[in-house]
Amino acid sequence: xxxxxxxxxxxxxxxxxxxxxxxxxxxxxxxxxxxxxxxxxxxxxxxxxxxxxxxxxxxxxxxxxxxxxxxxxxxxxxxxxxxxxxxxxxxxxxxxxxxxxxxxxxxxxxxxxxxxxxxxxxxxxxxxxxxxxxxxxxxxxxxxxxxxxxxxxxxxxxxxxxxxxxxxxxxxxxxxxxxxxxxxxxxxxxxxxxxxxxxxxxxxxxxxxxxxxxxxxxxxxxxxxxxxxxxxxxxxxxxxxxxxxxxxxxxxxxxxxxxxxxxxxxxxxxxxxxxxxxxxxxxxxxxxxxxxxxxxxxxxxxxxxxxxxxxxxxxxxxxxxxxxxxxxxxxxxxxxxxxxxxxxxxxxxxxxxxxxxxxxxxxxxxxxxxxxxxxxxxxxxxxxxxxxxxxxxxxxxxxxxxxxxxxxxxxxxxxxxxxxxxxxxxxxxxxxxxxxxxxxxxxxxxxx
Numbered sequence: 519x520x521x522x523x524x525x526x527x528x529x530x531x532x533x534x535x536x537x538x539x540x541x542x543x544x545x546x547x548x549x550x551x552x553x554x555x556x557x558x559x560x561x562x563x564x565x566x567x568x569x570x571x572x573x574x575x576x577x578x579x580x581x582x583x584x585x586x587x588x589x590x591x592x593x594x595x596x597x598x599x600x601x602x603x604x605x606x607x608x609x610x611x612x613x614x615x616x617x618x619x620x621x622x623x624x625x626x627x628x629x630x631x632x633x634x635x636x637x638x639x640x641x642x643x644x645x646x647x648x649x650x651x652x653x654x655x656x657x658x659x660x661x662x663x664x665x666x667x668x669x670x671x672x673x674x675x676x677x678x679x680x681x682x683x684x685x686x687x688x689x690x691x692x693x694x695x696x697x698x699x700x701x702x703x704x705x706x707x708x709x710x711x712x713x714x715x716x717x718x719x720x721x722x723x724x725x726x727x728x729x730x731x732x733x734x735x736x737x738x739x740x741x742x743x744x745x746x747x748x749x750x751x752x753x754x755x756x757x758x759x760x761x762x763x764x765x766x767x768x769x770x771x772x773x774x775x776x777x778x779x780x781x782x783x784x785x786x787x788x789x790x791x792x793x794x795x796x797x798x799x800x801x802x803x804x805x806x807x808x809x810x811x812x813x814x815x816x817x818x819x820x821x822x823x824x825x826x827x828x829x830x831x832x833x834x835x836x837x838x839x840x841x842x843x844x845x846x847x848x849x850x851x852x853x854x855x856x857x858x859x860x861x862x863x864x865x866x867x868x869x870x871x872x873x874x875x876x877x878x879x880x881x882x883x884x885x886x887x888x889x890x891x892x893x894x895x896x897x898x899x900x901x902x903x904x905x906x907x908x909x910x911x912x913x914x915x916x917x918x919x920x921x922x923x924x925x926x927x928x929x930x931x932x933x934x935x936x937x938x939x940x941x942x943x944x945x946x947x948x949x950x951x952x953x954x955x956x957x958x959x960x961x962x963x964x965x966x
């Protein structure tokens with residue numbers, strides 16, 4: 519659905535309109551983290567612990583998220599003109615921004631709760647239903663509007679946000695009576711508050727390029743950059759889906775100290791994303807040229823480099839969740855802050871002179887630093903499984919070389935294609951090996 523919406527929305531929107539939309543969505547999670555103090559992420563950690571009451575977890579989450587969100591929203595909308603000027607957005611879009619923030623938080627809670635309860639079918643229906651209906655309505659509005667077509671997307675996303683939040687409250691009626699617990703709140707605060715700089719920095723790492731391009735250049739270039747970036751980062755969505763699906767197994771394996779199972783899961787995520795990155799490098803720019811209007815063409819060449827940054831991001835997420843499990847979130851925060859400072863500093867120094875091409879390179883640098891840092895921390899922790907660097911390092915080198923020869927044309931197109939296909943088959947072989955090992959592991963668990 520994200521790919522379909524990206525390809526179709528780009529047909530209707532001018533580059534500057536796509537830039538406004540991208541800038542709008544850049545602020546969603548930044549505001550979500552600030553307005554809720556990141557408390558919406560805590561339930562996904564504590565719901566797996568034995569002895570926790572769902573009524574207390576749900577009741578405390580709703581109070582900890584809802585009350586600050588309502589207060590902050592009232593204050594923010596009262597000062598709408600000041601805030602809109604700071605965000606470089608039209609003032610009336612703040613109402614849409616509020617609706618989308620609420621919807622994203624509600625969807626995050628659905629993902630955390632339903633994943634823990636093993637209700638993947640219901641989760642799929644909710645997420646896909648929301649996306650499909652929202653996409654269809656936005657498409658109808660896009661065909662009706664003759665100007666300011668970006669408003670179709672903003673209207674649709676805001677309405678969908680309020681609707682999914684309402685459905686969340688109805689769904690959670692099964693967990694009533696909702697009980698507020700100061701003990702649970704204290705646990706939430708101790709877990710979530712150190713993650714505020716971490717989550718903010720992760721969000722800035724994804725969004726800061728667009729914000730800075732908007733400030734340095736124009737909304738048109740922001741839209742052009744966003745097309746290439748969004749296509750290159752698609753494999754992160756695949757990785758997030760895999761990691762969410764493997765979460766129950768991840769927590770049970772660590773609790774039972776089955777470290778080989780954790781390493782196998784990490785390997786399958788990385789090998790699948792290495793395969794996805796190769797596919798994006800080989801075919802991404804050509805598919806984009808064939809399906810997306812030429813006004814965005816400057817962004818197509820960014821896809822291979824962004825895909826390399828996406829692979830480094832996946833490595834960081836895959837290994838970083840081990841530190842998350844150990845509840846040493848302050849270490850994750852330190853790593854994220856350092857990488858974000860590095861990226862912003864490099865953008866400030868290089869982007870005004872060299873343009874939007876700087877964005878993918880600073881993305882690669884930031885996520886690579888984070889992956890190496892979390893792997894080093896995990897391997898220094900005796901209670902966590904050691905991370906095997908070899909495969910991930912080989913994938914990164916091969917992918918980096920593939921992206922480099924595509925970017926600078928170091929070899930002929932035929933040579934690039936042959937090399938890319940070889941790397942692709944290597945990744946496919948590793949992925950199939952990991953899938954077979956996972957099937958054997960799951961069969962062994964059932965027999966035991």
